[in-house]
Amino acid sequence: MAMQAGHQKQFNANGSSRQFHGWAANLAAKMPIGPGTAKTAFLFTSGNNSTDASHYKGWVTSSINTYNEGGMMILTRNQANSPGSTDTYLRRNVTNVALASLGYDANLTDKLYLNTNLGFGWTPASHQELGVGTQNSSDFIGTEINVETGYKVYSNLTLKAQAAYLMLGGLYKDTATNDATKDPENPYTMRLLASYAF
DSSP, X not given: OEEEEEEESSOSTTOOOXXXXXXXXXXXXXXXXXXXXXXXXXXXXXXOOOSOXXXXXXXXXXXXXXXXXXXXXXXXXXXXTOOOSSOOOTBSSOOSEEEEEEEEEEEOSSSEEEEEEEEEEEOSOGGGSSOSSSOOSOSEEEEEEEEEEEEEEETTEEEEEEEEEEEEOGGGTTOOSSTTOSSOOOOEEEEEEEEEOO
């Protein structure tokens, strides 16, 4: 668990000051079962639910960051399984999110593995989200399911295939900018990677 507190002078044109109070918590566990490892994780980072501009209650990140324990590919940024620079996430800055995840990493052979994960995301402060002028239907971001398989060609070279699909929740209801549809399409990703260790 971590807490933030800070003070910013003259944060606007009126010369007003602003207080910062945010917090975050992370809990993860894993256990060997059968040919692999079962794992679970929970992440919480506060969002700004304050109606007072002089008091910011969200978790503040100084730069783009990553959360690897949940094994997500779309919900939150994860450099462990998404090392590319072109990946897109709903939470590229890991803030204002509650994430619960389950997963299983299976070693099928000495060279072949299969990992799968299931994650559920919420926003602790939904009123600050999206900025499209509509009231969020709920705090639920959505449900992600993903899978990764890999084959170790050499001791320093692994070929990987990944796929992920996210079913958007009520947070995104009626938020599509296209007049022909009210709800945005569910995002997905499929990719091939070669991981080489120098």
